[in-house]
Amino acid sequence: MQLSKSLRTVAALAVFVTGAAMIAPDVQAKEGFEKCTGIAKAGQNDCAANGHSCAGKAKKDGDPKEWLYVPTGTCNKIVGGSVK
Numbered sequence: 001m002q003l004s005k006s007l008r009t010v011a012a013l014a015v016f017v018t019g020a021a022m023i024a025p026d027v028q029a030k031e032g033f034e035k036c037t038g039i040a041k042a043g044q045n046d047c048a049a050n051g052h053s054c055a056g057k058a059k060k061d062g063d064p065k066e067w068l069y070v071p072t073g074t075c076n077k078i079v080g081g082s083v084k
Contacts, residue, residue, distance in 0.1 A: 035084040036075035040066040 040046070045058040045066040058066040062080050075081040 030069070032072055033069045034072050034075055035067045036070045036078065036081045037067040037084045038062055038064040038080040038082050039070075039075070039078050040068050044068070 035046075039062065040058045041061050042058050043056050045055060046068045047055050049058075049066050064080075064082070067084055070078075070081075075083045
């Protein structure tokens, strides 16, 4: 009985931590990558922006408020791209 309660507690904590990590509003880029705004296709953005908190929620192509991670130095080579 005690083991079952512990497993439920651990599972609930894991779900909470995963959810909290997914809605982090200002995620820092991994080393070697930068945030590039204005290049995401609709539904293909990387993370929270533009009034929503999830990846894949961009409503239109090339929205200057949506972004993708790209290798450092790549964004300025893409038409419409701007480093955030």
